Amino acid sequence: MLTVLKPSSFASPFEEVAQSEVYCKTNRTGGGGAGIGTMLAAPAVIALLGEADPATRIRHRSALRQHDLRFTQLSDNLFRLCERKVGQKSELRVTKSLLRSNKQERHILLAECWQEFGWEGCKRREFMRVDDPSIAALMARSQQGDSAAHEAVLRFCLTWLTRYFSGKIHADHVQDLVQETLISIHSKSASYDPTRPFLPWLAAIARYRWIDRLRKVYRAEVTVTEVEPEAIDPEDGVAASISIERMLQMLSDKQQAAITLVKLQGYSVADAAEKTGMSESNIKMNIMRGIRKLSALVEEE
């Protein structure tokens, strides 16, 4: 029998590795067949995680502390790598060994996993999310000439940028913009400081390329589409602070409207003027001033 709970307050060091929200406890001390593997293979069980009532959670939390049987939801690939690294066969022992390892070792382990199995291979579990120190460790290796690390960084950036730009430029331009940004990341990788977080560096380059692309987008090239809001986890403060949305919010309402309609959604200046009640020259002026202001705000949170 498998008992699962979702105690967000657990201060497990494993959170730093896999950002997992799921902890489980088996009623057998050895874990065995009803351990991580089984749990991961049963999405229905995972779906029950949020259902446990508070009293059950408290009971399980207490039991967990008592037995120190902390498991985290890991990708199969990551688990295999962990197993190999720590030289243990039992899931329980692997987990305990990893809990004893320090923060940096765990980040490097995750980075190696990405390197070996690729981003998608590690991300298979929906709770698996990137953490900045791990990608920063990969980037540092990339600067030292490690091509596999470089590939892992680029693949991560491809996924991240596609999401970042989604809804923030006309759909016809997203792929071109992502590719341009990837080339910039590749050619300017020396400008990354390995002692600093990775995502603010990536976001600044992405914003820079985005503004550059905004200047080039013309009505004639695109068809009108409604823009979906950027998908940002409201609880993710870092993502919100480096988002394009945050930059757009710093513009005046008129500048925001003019840029959104003409540059993001593909309306003509005349249509945008009609929709907003501004004159065409006002729309053009607001676009020009807005883009100039965005250039100045490119590193602002």
Next chain:
Amino acid sequence: MTMSEELIQSLVAQHRKVRPFSAKPGLLFAAAATSMAILACHILYGIRSDLLAGMPGDDLIIKAGLLFVLGAAALSATISMARPGVGKNANGWLWAALIAAIFPAYALFLALAGQFPMGVLYASSGIRCFVTSFSFGISIAAGLIIWLRSAAPVRPNRIGWSVGVASGAFATMAYSLTCPNNGIAYAGLWYTLAIFSTAVVSRITVPHLLRW
């Protein structure tokens, strides 16, 4: 294979070891170039008597000190802006610029009050001050631009200003140590003109030279 996949493969194939961008070469160059400028000014124009006596005047200390702080603050901002990063604040040098603006503000006040010493305007050392400071300033800026080629500034206009102000301030500081004129109005006119001219040239050229 998708286009993105092809692109990643081609970028990985071209991948080589890179040396992370470092502030040290820029700092060393700025220090060396400023030292050279000080030496050159002393060779060209001689050493001031108060410096020879080992008793530099208060006005000299204040002027040179203020210019040095302005140059250092602008250089620090340049280093910060050389690397991309959301959430950085590289505006501190504007406060130093504001303090240094006391000189031109005083000169302007005198001019508006009709008390500007006209001798300053026609002083032969004024043109000499401008030409020397501007020339050294452009030379320092050129070296900094070469160093910044491996950087990735995402605010090219702003870094153009900061490179120009840093170079102009260091060059003017070098000249100020040999400047025969101690007046604030003189500094407000000729020093400001030299720094401002260097900054404008830098602002116009740097974004083109560092575009990526």
